[in-house]
Amino acid sequence: MIVVRMNLLILVTLIKLGEGTHAFLDLLKEAEYEPNSEPITFHRRGTSRPAPSDKLPVLDLIENPSSMFDPPESELNHRKLRKALGRDFDSEYMGIGRPIIAVFQPNGTVTVKKRKGRPKGRRPDYIQNVGKPIRYGNQMRLPGLNVNRRTKRKIKKYMWNYTHCPVVYAWKDLGIRFWPQWIKEGHCYNGRSCSIPPGMSCRPTGSETRTIFRWHCPLNKKGQLMKCKWIRIQYPIITECSCSC
Structure with a gap:
């Protein structure tokens, strides 16, 4: 219990300081499966904003394979979830189903304005x-x-x-435990060196966050599953890259 609360405290601190993007998902996973853990709460707007760093984009979360941690069909009412997310739903970066462009361009598209x-x-x-x-x-x-x-x-x-360092946007399937399930992530193009002479590469220098839902299932001291529910989390997305060492 003490360890879990300390981890949650570290999580909130890291996010407020704009650091530890990977720690954000690692601790989310750890708290989710620790006995007697408490739901992680995030403010609705403006507080959970990891700063741009070499740790973006976010790594894949290693999930517990047990279906007991999946949301039931009754909790996957897209209309209800869409209404609950409200103005935080961004159709440019979020997809309820697999976007058609993800089928034809799975590796993403380069965006150069x-x-x-x-x-x-x-x-x-x-x-x-x-x-x-x-x-x-x-x-x-x-x-x-x-x-x-x-x-x-x-x-x-x-x-x-x-x-110039363009951003490559590709749609990513976060899995059934996130809603919306599809998110458009940014990656820095690194098909070649961006410097003369070669040696430097494109790295993240700007990011934005989008609010999405995460299905959260805590366990009690006996390892028994407690009531699961959707919680809001801030998901960072790369929006700008620059040539750097």
């Missing part, structure tokens, strides 16, 4: 400096690119596109 042929968004500082004179302290100064403005724009656009 473009504007005038280059990635949309604020121009990185290093792109602004492309073509300018190169300095080595006060002892040496190499000249910049002696090209016209149009050519310089093309070079900057190419480097911006080359070093």
